[in-house]
Amino acid sequence: MTSDLDLDELRRSCGYCAIHDFRLPAGLSADDLHTLNATARDMLPLDRGQTLFPQGRKFGALYVVRAGALKTFVEGSEGDVQILGFHLPGDIMGIGGLINEHYPCTAQTLERSSVCELRYAQLQEATANLPALNHQLMRVISGALVDEQSHLVLMGKQQAQRRLAFFIRRMSDRYARLSRDPLALILPMSREDIANYLGLALETVSRLFGRMESAGVLSVNRKSVRILRRDLLDELCGGDIDMA
Amino acid sequence: MTSDLDLDELRRSCGYCAIHDFRLPAGLSADDLHTLNATARDMLPLDRGQTLFPQGRKFGALYVVRAGALKTFVEGSEGDVQILGFHLPGDIMGIGGLINEHYPCTAQTLERSSVCELRYAQLQEATANLPALNHQLMRVISGALVDEQSHLVLMGKQQAQRRLAFFIRRMSDRYARLSRDPLALILPMSREDIANYLGLALETVSRLFGRMESAGVLSVNRKSVRILRRDLLDELCGGDIDMA
DNA sequence: CGATTCTTTGATCGCTGTCAAACTCGGTGG
């Protein structure tokens, strides 16, 4: 990445980056963006199934998804896996590594993806001089925490259908923020991944997709999911815990 | 709290505070602690069942448990509840409020408790001058994130017994860090709270306690849980995802 | 001591996990 990128280009390419966080009025100044940009480093695109960082590796950087999609998961000693999250463009990964110097989870691509690397040493240096950036970073981390809580709410619902409905709605909302069509989802993850994420069996997920299609809520074809009746979807979510 | 508290007293009373985080070599200097102390404000003890801050209230401060125990939970429009965490002395609460200016969850005491209030405005001021404190705060937040992930791993386990076993072991570990007896737990939360936290029915939790007692793993009497066979408990946890 | 809350225990049923097999799609090579 050339260091003298003009600001408009920077805004475009990083428009919905978690750090920039365009949703908020308390954004960063032009100078701030330049400084931040200097710490960021683009990485070569990763093919599907490649590992960005493995659980246990020494912590060194945060990563922001630029394009594509990744999943993060923890792996137990007996090959037991729990998916923690799916990460779309603008999402930040690796925050858990701050606490104990090692990444507590693995990050792996679900499709060909490119990410932006924020070396922590440089980031720390930058934040020391930029209170606004520091505050922003804090908020981004807080946002990651709230996302996790939203995941917990999903898992807490005892009916499988509610979990899946809730999941789809959340994906729809995330798509909307990315200026994608919130009613025509292309899910980058497999049924098995969805099932694991929701704490269900993959057959159950497949069946539920079928059931929701029969009910006229969705139109499902492999990875393509079209929301036909948003109102019915909301209904399936039931007692709605409205997270941020 | 007098502002010229001597340092030893401060260390003692805040010995296992999340901010101080004595576990780490990269601690704060004496001056740093004094500055931090100036931002902290003790609050009157709260009785059992009282709300420290409700979901939706404007964000203003972080809170650290000094004594007692609290739970945090989100509440849906239909009274649907999901408990996010149980907070013991040294734990920090309210971080989720950073992202959107409002607390995303309610914090309520499980027993008579006292907390320490860290006004965010003052904290921000303090961090601007203290890079070490800033780093420390970042790590604390990261730690909260990892804790949430650990909760997710719990909920992902499909067998109820594993969830409860895992929960008990985690409580035991937390007790150990607080220099309490890790084999003689006094659980401050109700069966219903435990069940909700684990995504189970309260009757199931009660039955599982009974089953684990019959198996000779535990000795259970209401809120008092004694771990008789830690090895068997570990066995019940099964495919172990060892989080930090 | 009565009232309330929390916990335990029992009985039943349905959801969902598990095992199993068929099917679709994409890719590879003959």
Next chain:
DNA sequence: CCACCGAGTTTGACAGCGATCAAAGAATCG
């Protein structure tokens, strides 16, 4: 171009775990 293959997905059958309903027992508090 087609046959083959493997991964991923769908669908079916079945049983078991755990949710739900119900009621009794234990602890706390006024």
